[in-house]
Each structure stands twice: as C-alpha cells, then as structure tokens.
Amino acid sequence: MSSFAANGVTSGSAAASAGWSGVGRTGAAEPSPYLTSAPLQTGDTVRLIAPSGPTDEESLLRAIAQLESWGLHVVPGENIRARHPRVTYLAGTDRQRRDDLVAAWCDPDTDAVIALRGGFGAMRLLDGIDFELMREHMWRRDGRPKLLTGSSDITALHQAWEHHLGVATLFCPMVGNDPFKNSAVVPTEVASWLFEPWGGRELGFPAEEAAETSAAPAGAETARPLSRAQTLVPGRAKGRLGGGNLSLVAAGMGSPELADVRQRRETRGPSILMLEDVDEELYRLDNLLVQLVRGGWFASADAVVLGSWEDCTKVHEVEALVIDYLGDTGIPIVSEMGFGHDPDAPSVPLGVDVTLDAPAGERPRLWVDPAANTTAESEARP
Structure with missing residues (x-):
C-alpha cells in the first residue's frame, strides 16, 4: 500500500496548484486536479453503494476487505444489502438506492463514492436526484471534487455527473465483481488510478516493452495482458x-x-x-x-x-x-x-x-x- 500512498498528495494546496477553481454548468470544466494530484491516499473515506444490481454477502465482504487493504476507511451504504420486493435484479427500491447515492455524495467526510457492482437500475435513479444539492456538496474537505467510480451500468451516473456537475469520474472494474476476485492485474491497476495522478498516463493494455505495472505492491503479480x-x-x-x-x-x-x-x-x-x-x-x-x-x-x-x-x-x-x-x-x-x-x-x-x-x-x-x-x-x- 505504501507505494501508492507515497504518491497520494491530496492537500488543498495541491488542488490549488492544479488550477482547480470550479466547474461550469455546461460541463466545460477546468482541468481536473487529479491530473496532478492522486485522487485518494491512505486514511481517506470512501462510501460503498449498490446503485444497480444486488450482490451476495461474500462479494460485499470481499469488496470491503479489498478497499480496507488499501488503507481506506469504508462506509457501506445503509441499504447496500437491500433487495427490491418485486424486481429481483435491483439492489433495493429506487428510493433506497437513490438515498444511498445522495447520502454518500453529500457526506462532508466522503472522498470517493464507489459502486459495488453494475447490472441494471442506475438510470432509474436520475430523475429523482436534486443536482443543485449534489453540486453544493460535491467538494471534499481539501477543496477538490469528490470522485465517482464504476463501470457498465454506472455509465448512466457518469453521464449525469458529466452533465450536471462537470467533474471527472473513473470508469473502472468494480470491487464487488469477478475481475477483483479472478484477475491477477485488475486490483493493482485500479489502485494505481486511485492512488496516483492521472496526467500523462497511457490508457489501455501496455505494449510488450511496457508490460510491467510499475506501482505494483510487493509480492503482487505484475505481468499485464499485452495490447491488442x-x-x-x-x-x-x-x-x-x-x-x-x-x-x-x-x-x-x-x-x-x-x-x-x-x-x-x-x-x-x-x-x-x-x-x-x-x-x-x-x-x-x-x-x-x-x-x-x-x-x-x-x-x-x-x-x-x-x-x-x-x-x-x-x-x-x-x-x-x-x-x-x-x-x-x-x-x-x-x-x-x-x-x-x-x-x-x-x-x-x-x-x-x-x-x-x-x-x-x-x-x-x-x-x-x-x-x-x-x-x-x-x-x-x-
């Protein structure tokens, strides 16, 4: 973990040096402070929520353990274990999932909101969200915007955050899904985007000459799939x-x-x-x-x-x-x-x-x- 945290400079002065002063309602944002400062560091608080599909207890506990292994303080959503009474592919009612999403984002102690998994249902939440409220509470204590992470069905939230809040987000594998259990490289790769600045980084799988993950913690498997x-x-x-x-x-x-x-x-x-x-x-x-x-x-x-x-x-x-x-x-x-x-x-x-x-x-x-x-x-x- 120390190899990530050493790069995780997340002070208010870092945000100022990145030139971040806010975002426009049209989404024409200034460059994200995460280009020059790592989004997270050891001790930060992340809110873990299930805005789409349900999960099992084993996957939930594994996800919490993974985040805690990175030195993060994890606060699960109040309704993260809920199930919709009629629609089996939803993790709780729309109100329960929306309440967890809004509470997570508006919590002043939140540094990042992390989707447990995808599936279906995130788009059902959007029309009931007060985005003026979300804009008022989008700032971390260090002056930088909070971070939203997830992929697949969470695309709906990425689109909404881009349109209504104008902030950068991270489209990445989710801690409650199989890649975090089965892949030798996904946990390390996701952690590198959470605990290192983004500016100048190449996206996608590496070429053969760059197939090592430089930020891998000691003992971790570092060989990544090669670019296709x-x-x-x-x-x-x-x-x-x-x-x-x-x-x-x-x-x-x-x-x-x-x-x-x-x-x-x-x-x-x-x-x-x-x-x-x-x-x-x-x-x-x-x-x-x-x-x-x-x-x-x-x-x-x-x-x-x-x-x-x-x-x-x-x-x-x-x-x-x-x-x-x-x-x-x-x-x-x-x-x-x-x-x-x-x-x-x-x-x-x-x-x-x-x-x-x-x-x-x-x-x-x-x-x-x-x-x-x-x-x-x-x-x-x-």
Whole structure:
C-alpha cells in the first residue's frame, strides 16, 4: 500500500496548484486536479453503494476487505444489502438506492463514492436526484471534487455527473465483481488510478516493452495482458474523453443528460468517445449504434475508441459494423483497447482531455493529457 500512498498528495494546496477553481454548468470544466494530484491516499473515506444490481454477502465482504487493504476507511451504504420486493435484479427500491447515492455524495467526510457492482437500475435513479444539492456538496474537505467510480451500468451516473456537475469520474472494474476476485492485474491497476495522478498516463493494455505495472505492491503479480489495439481508421485526435457502455449510452438518448449532443462540440469542444458492451447480439449492437447515429451522439466526436465486446460476437464483426456507420466521417477509429467487461479490463478516466495517435498499420496509443495541454488550447477539427 505504501507505494501508492507515497504518491497520494491530496492537500488543498495541491488542488490549488492544479488550477482547480470550479466547474461550469455546461460541463466545460477546468482541468481536473487529479491530473496532478492522486485522487485518494491512505486514511481517506470512501462510501460503498449498490446503485444497480444486488450482490451476495461474500462479494460485499470481499469488496470491503479489498478497499480496507488499501488503507481506506469504508462506509457501506445503509441499504447496500437491500433487495427490491418485486424486481429481483435491483439492489433495493429506487428510493433506497437513490438515498444511498445522495447520502454518500453529500457526506462532508466522503472522498470517493464507489459502486459495488453494475447490472441494471442506475438510470432509474436520475430523475429523482436534486443536482443543485449534489453540486453544493460535491467538494471534499481539501477543496477538490469528490470522485465517482464504476463501470457498465454506472455509465448512466457518469453521464449525469458529466452533465450536471462537470467533474471527472473513473470508469473502472468494480470491487464487488469477478475481475477483483479472478484477475491477477485488475486490483493493482485500479489502485494505481486511485492512488496516483492521472496526467500523462497511457490508457489501455501496455505494449510488450511496457508490460510491467510499475506501482505494483510487493509480492503482487505484475505481468499485464499485452495490447491488442489496432487502428481501423488512422489519424490523430485530441478531446474530452466520454462514453462508456453502448447500451446505457443509447438508453440515455433523449434524456436531459444527452439533450445537447448535437451542439456539444460547439459548446464544449472536441470529444473522443469510447464504447464497449457485453452479451449483445450483432443485430442488437446495430440497433444501438443506429440510435446513436440518428440521435447525433457522434456529432461531437473527433475520434471513436472501441473497448471490449465480451460475449457479444466476433470482434471483426463489431469493427465492420462501426466502420459501416462511421468510416466515411474520416475521424480516427481504433479497436480492442480493452476497456469495459474484459476480465482484465483497464481503467479509464472520463471527463479528462486525452490524445489519440492512430498511425496506419501500427498500434494506436491513447493517453491522458497533462494539465497544461487540454482542449482549452486545442485547435478546431481539421
């Protein structure tokens, strides 16, 4: 743990040095302080909640033990063990799950809100949340914004936090799910995003020459899966990283959080959009993509990054489908970056500026821009 904590400078002065002074209602945020200061350090308080599907007691206790092993103070949500009385795939009623989410975020002692698992149900919570209240209570005691983490169904919350609060969030494997139990690399990789600054870090699986995890604690398995990333449409792009699970993004079309998708590039600048999914047939993926195309979701995209497609169909079929819809736009498109439901999935910070370099016939690279190199200074799309 000490190797992470040594890098976890999280004082108020660190936030000030990062230039953080607040966020705009439109989501045009200043660079996240987590580019230059680690989100968490030993002794910080994290609130563990179940905003989507239920979990079993063994998974819950394992998740708490994992977070505590990193030196964090864990406060489980009051309703984290609840079950919906009629809908078996929900962890408690909408009110119970929403109450836990709001209480966790508004607690003045909270440093991060961590989703236990995904499943289904997070989007059901959004219409009942008072986001003015959430904005009033979004600050940690050190002056930096609180952090939300999770993936899969938690995409709905990432979209809401980006739209209503304008803060960066972490799309990462969740402590109550199998990757934290079965993967030799996921716990260490997630911890590195929690206990180290984000600026300048490369995203996705490493190339062969960089396959060691430098921040791994003593005795941990450090060999990571090697990159399978490939360039489908070459080019170079820079923009704010957004997106997440394809099914959840598509389900959000027409919602307040995505009402301005056609104007986002004009109002917020360029974007690089990420998509992944799990357990979807090819025709379903086609239906979801056409929904995004017709709804204008790709209008702000300067590049598209594809993650994992676990239990969907063959990857080359997904790639062909995406090229069929977006190949003529001329924007860079890359595949197999691993984010999402891959058993060893890497983490992705959303709401930060990134650069994609996708040469023809070579492995594409995607990295988080340093704080001084953000979309605020970027030029318009060629």
